[in-house]
Amino acid sequence: MSWGPRAWRLLLVVPIAAPVLVIAVRPDRPRLCGIPLFYWLHLACCLLSVAVTTVVNRKIGKAR
Secondary structure (H helix, E strand, O other): OOOOHHHHHHHHHHHHHHHHHHOOOOOOOOEEOOEEHHHHHHHHHHHHHHHHHHHHHHHHHHHO
16 A cells, blocks of 8 residues: 555644643643653653654655
8 A cells, every 4th residue: 555645744643633632641740750741741742743754754755
């Protein structure tokens, strides 16, 4: 199955929607290594955004 460039762009919805899930976590508890989990999840969203954007960019670049 070969996806076209338009279908790869649909993956960009993931980095937009992921931070919405972080809102469900209380900002002060629980903690991981003394830092609130809220901040760790935001960091994870940043890394997820970079990964998804990189994959989409490479796949679209090959299609052109």
